[in-house]
Amino acid sequence: MYSYLIRRIVMLVPVFLAVSLVIFLILHFIPGDPIDNLLKVGSSPAARAEMEARYGLDQPLPVQYGIWLSKVVQGDLGTAIVARRPVSDLILQALPHSLRLGGLALLFSSVVGVGLGVLAALNRDKWPDRAIMGGVLLGSTMPSFWLGLILMLIFSVWLGWLPVSGARSASALVLPVLTIGLGGTALVARITRVAMIEASGRDFVTLLHAKGLSPLRIQLRHVLRHALIPVVTILALRIGWILGGAVTVEVVFARPGLGTLLIKSLSQHDYPVVQACLLMLAMAVMLGTLLGDILQAAMDPRVRAALA
Amino acid sequence: MTMSIRKTLLTASVSLFALFAAQAVTAQEAVFVLNTSEVGAPTYNPIKANNLNKATTLIFDRMVSQAADLSFHPWLAESWEEAPDGMSWTFHLKPGVKFHNGEPFNAATIGPWLEAFKGSENAYMTEAIAKVEVVDDLTVKFVMARPEPNMLYNLSSSFMSVIEPKSYAALGDNYGVTEVYGTGPFKMESFTVGQETVLVRNDDYTWGSPLAKNTGPAHIAKITFREIAEDSTAFLELKTGGVDMLLGVPADLLSEVKKEPNLAVLTLPGQDVYYMPINVTKAPFDDIKVREAVAKAINQEEILASVFGGVGSIADTFLISALPESHVSDAAKIHYDPARANALLDEAGWVMGADGVRAKDGQPLKVSLWTQSDSIFRRLTEVVQAQLKAVGVEAEITTFDSSMIRDQYKTGTQQLAVRSYDWDNADIVDWFFGADRLGYPNISMFNDPKAEELRKAAMTGSKNMAERVANFTAYHEYVLTQFPMAPIYQPVESVAYNADRLVMPTELNAPVVGSTAVMDMEVKE
Numbered sequence: 001m002y003s004y005l006i007r008r009i010v011m012l013v014p015v016f017l018a019v020s021l022v023i024f025l026i027l028h029f030i031p032g033d034p035i036d037n038l039l040k041v042g043s044s045p046a047a048r049a050e051m052e053a054r055y056g057l058d059q060p061l062p063v064q065y066g067i068w069l070s071k072v073v074q075g076d077l078g079t080a081i082v083a084r085r086p087v088s089d090l091i092l093q094a095l096p097h098s099l100r101l102g103g104l105a106l107l108f109s110s111v112v113g114v115g116l117g118v119l120a121a122l123n124r125d126k127w128p129d130r131a132i133m134g135g136v137l138l139g140s141t142m143p144s145f146w147l148g149l150i151l152m153l154i155f156s157v158w159l160g161w162l163p164v165s166g167a168r169s170a171s172a173l174v175l176p177v178l179t180i181g182l183g184g185t186a187l188v189a190r191i192t193r194v195a196m197i198e199a200s201g202r203d204f205v206t207l208l209h210a211k212g213l214s215p216l217r218i219q220l221r222h223v224l225r226h227a228l229i230p231v232v233t234i235l236a237l238r239i240g241w242i243l244g245g246a247v248t249v250e251v252v253f254a255r256p257g258l259g260t261l262l263i264k265s266l267s268q269h270d271y272p273v274v275q276a277c278l279l280m281l282a283m284a285v286m287l288g289t290l291l292g293d294i295l296q297a298a299m300d301p302r303v304r305a306a307l308a
Numbered sequence: 309m310t311m312s313i314r315k316t317l318l319t320a321s322v323s324l325f326a327l328f329a330a331q332a333v334t335a336q337e338a339v340f341v342l343n344t345s346e347v348g349a350p351t352y353n354p355i356k357a358n359n360l361n362k363a364t365t366l367i368f369d370r371m372v373s374q375a376a377d378l379s380f381h382p383w384l385a386e387s388w389e390e391a392p393d394g395m396s397w398t399f400h401l402k403p404g405v406k407f408h409n410g411e412p413f414n415a416a417t418i419g420p421w422l423e424a425f426k427g428s429e430n431a432y433m434t435e436a437i438a439k440v441e442v443v444d445d446l447t448v449k450f451v452m453a454r455p456e457p458n459m460l461y462n463l464s465s466s467f468m469s470v471i472e473p474k475s476y477a478a479l480g481d482n483y484g485v486t487e488v489y490g491t492g493p494f495k496m497e498s499f500t501v502g503q504e505t506v507l508v509r510n511d512d513y514t515w516g517s518p519l520a521k522n523t524g525p526a527h528i529a530k531i532t533f534r535e536i537a538e539d540s541t542a543f544l545e546l547k548t549g550g551v552d553m554l555l556g557v558p559a560d561l562l563s564e565v566k567k568e569p570n571l572a573v574l575t576l577p578g579q580d581v582y583y584m585p586i587n588v589t590k591a592p593f594d595d596i597k598v599r600e601a602v603a604k605a606i607n608q609e610e611i612l613a614s615v616f617g618g619v620g621s622i623a624d625t626f627l628i629s630a631l632p633e634s635h636v637s638d639a640a641k642i643h644y645d646p647a648r649a650n651a652l653l654d655e656a657g658w659v660m661g662a663d664g665v666r667a668k669d670g671q672p673l674k675v676s677l678w679t680q681s682d683s684i685f686r687r688l689t690e691v692v693q694a695q696l697k698a699v700g701v702e703a704e705i706t707t708f709d710s711s712m713i714r715d716q717y718k719t720g721t722q723q724l725a726v727r728s729y730d731w732d733n734a735d736i737v738d739w740f741f742g743a744d745r746l747g748y749p750n751i752s753m754f755n756d757p758k759a760e761e762l763r764k765a766a767m768t769g770s771k772n773m774a775e776r777v778a779n780f781t782a783y784h785e786y787v788l789t790q791f792p793m794a795p796i797y798q799p800v801e802s803v804a805y806n807a808d809r810l811v812m813p814t815e816l817n818a819p820v821v822g823s824t825a826v827m828d829m830e831v832k833e
Contacts, residue, residue, distance in 0.1 A: 030712065031712040031715030031716060032711050032712045032714060032715045033715070036714050036748070037358070038358050038429070040358065040429070040430070040432070041731055041733070041735060041736055041739045042432055042735055042738070042739060043432065044744070045744055045745065080350075082350070082358075083348070083350040083501070084350055084351065084356070084481075085350065085481065085485070090501075093500070093501070149540065152541070152544055153544075156544065156548055156550075157544055157547065157548055160548065163550055164541060164544045164545045164548055164550050165536060165541045165544075165545060165550070166504075166534060166536075166545075166550075167503065168504075251537055251538055252538050252541060253541065254534070254535070254536040254537065254538065254541050254542075256500065256502060256503045260502055260537065261502065263537070264347065264348040264502060264537070266711075267710075267711045268348070268711075269711065
């Protein structure tokens with residue numbers, strides 16, 4: 001088990017390097033540069049060259065990448081060019097907001113998703129199953145940007161229950177959490193349902209029935225436990241996805257967070273900030289995947305045995 | 309067990325209800341939303357900033373205030389004298405002015421304040437000042453290295469907001485981020501970059517600009533400035549009463565705002581000009597006749613009516629009409645003249661073909677027309693395309709992302725483009741047509757010896773403001789006669805507010821909604 005864990009963590013190093021290279025290159029191949037955003041009417045071409053030199057943008061790309069990477073590895077994310085302060089300050093200010101939003105959305109989609117999935121599986125091919133799966137299909141296909149505006153229209157403009165946007169009260173979290181959470185709910189519900197139905201057909205379930213246990217008890221105590229393994233894996237995978245998926249939702253709801261920071265910095269070509277944000281999102285996906293694998297190994301005796 | 313769960317649920321729902329209950333807005337408190345272009349401004353340090361938001365104008369005062377007609381008026385400087393040769397300025401400061409941290413504002417403030425500009429982003433604003441002499445406690449004299457006819461403009465700019473020098477030196481990079489001290493009508497209580505800034509009234513304030521009726525203290529006790537990047541979200545906030553004012557309303561949302569009975573729109577002269585740069589180095593536009601023809605093919609009145617709903621005015625020079633340098637001779641102004649456009653193209657040898665496209669030596673008159681992705685530019689560019697077609701010029705539109713188009717201009721391959729700028733000083737002519745900035749900002753690739761001579765005179769050869777106006781008018785006028793661009797439209801700036809909540813000043817003598825406007829603003833009780 002431990003050797004497996006170490007192997008998996010070591011494997012992250014080349015992935016990290018590849019991701020960092022891709023992030024760096026994509027950003028520098030997008031036309032536009034941050035100095036354009038800093039120059040004022042009247043500044044001379046010499047002032048421009050001086051500014052490029054100050055931020056190291058006059059160096060060849062491989063050199064710039066090397067400097068950036070070696071600093072990142074040492075935990076130094078650099079200084080924002082346009083925002084003009086340590087990138088780590090900006091990230092630390094944004095991250096708690098994103099984690100809160102992403103965490104609550106994940107919690108929402110796990111609880112509601114598993115609940116709906118179980119309900120659908122227990123009522124397989126009856127109307128609750130059809131209704132839930134229909135709703136799930138709708139939820140998973142709606143773009144979050146659009147869903148956010150629709151929820152805003154219903155709950156803030158028509159009903160007046162919740163604030164439109166911002167982060168000034170806890171109630172302002174409800175709509176963004178719903179917007180992100182609903183998409184995840186659909187996925188979790190579908191997987192829970194399939195896993196429950198699949199597990200119900202196993203021999204051990206027949207045995208439990210033969211032992212005379214009540215069907216509901218079998219479903220909730222034994223089948224669900226079995227079915228949760230793929231669900232937990234999917235949820236862990238979604239950790240990174242949820243932070244990334246929050247980007248547009250944060251902008252629509254005018255919330256502070258990594259997404260808002262990323263979009264703003266991208267439009268200003270503030271390279272160090274964009275690189276750091278993308279790196280954070282990529283790391284979240286990588287760590288989520290790792291966590292998913294570890295959890296699967298921990299929960300499934302067969303995987304555990306195979307790794308021993 | 310079940311009891312405890314029930315209890316927990318009950319407690320949770322009660323506390324949730326408390327959280328959900330709408331926050332009651334107490335008297336004389338207001339929430340404003342900053343213009344989207346100001347979202348993410350990272351600091352309130354005017355000296356080191358390249359982008360300052362409107363809240364800055366409430367934290368700080370300036371030496372000179374600017375009226376709606378862009379004329380200059382006293383503020384922290386009660387009066388001033390300029391030496392006839394432009395080599396010195398004497399300013400008489402207002403007595404009894406105090407910074408938020410209790411430090412006095414007087415002649416000793418000025419030296420260290422101007423010193424802080426050295427090596428900063430905005431160093432050029434004070435470059436011409438050789439040294440500052442303290443004449444007495446309330447009088448300072450600027451000894452100039454060269455005449456600076458732009459002095460009063462610079463002193464009225466928000467980048468020359470007067471900072472408190474002691475805390476400025478002590479706080480370093482934190483000045484303007486964690487703490488900030490000015491002499492303005494409001495003090496900063498908190499600032500979260502990209503999110504919101506909370507300002508509270510400075511109760512000691514009695515030295516407001518004479519352009520406002522109320523010179524202090526302000527009526528409003530607390531203002532929260534929110535930053536919302538998404539226009540439709542900001543509009544929904546205004547509509548539902550979540551905020552009281554939007555400091556910028558995009559043209560597309562204006563009709564929505566006007567539908568709401570409780571919302572009102574305040575219109576101010578804008579500082580933008582929409583225009584069509586013409587690359588003078590790319591055939592067929594290396595021929596001045598073709599340039600003049602396409603410039604006069606643009607029907608500004610039609611664009612004003614059809615694209616902008618009649619709001620704003622046409623542009624017939626390169627500068628906003630509030631600037632004195634925009635007053636060029638009538639002959640130099642560029643107006644729609646289809647007969648002249650057609651005649652010029654005929655003269656230049658471009659013969660109208662049966663398909664409505666002109667041709668010369670078997671080559672059709674097909675050109676490229678660049679624009680940026682924002683919806684207003686896409687709509688405007690389509691109308692421009694149709695107007696060019698009407699005189700036999702076929703323009704093919706290429707759309708670039710707004711944040712990337714500048715790099716495309718740097719390649720110099722553009723022929724025609726549709727864009728806008730936002731500036732309130734004549735030196736913008738130098739910025740967009742100076743020969744040392746070809747590609748971008750000089751999208752027109754304009755490099756003309758006579759223009760360069762006039763430019764030099766305008767930029768550095770003027771002793772005082774009257775001379776500067778004359779020199780810039782001559783430079784601007786000459787540039788217009790060379791047709792490196794076609795002027796199109798001047799928008800107005802629209803501010804939307806909740807009329808059930810805010811009372812706006814009946815007359816606003818300021819170019820933008822800033823300190824002057826807020827001083828006279830009230831919240832309905």
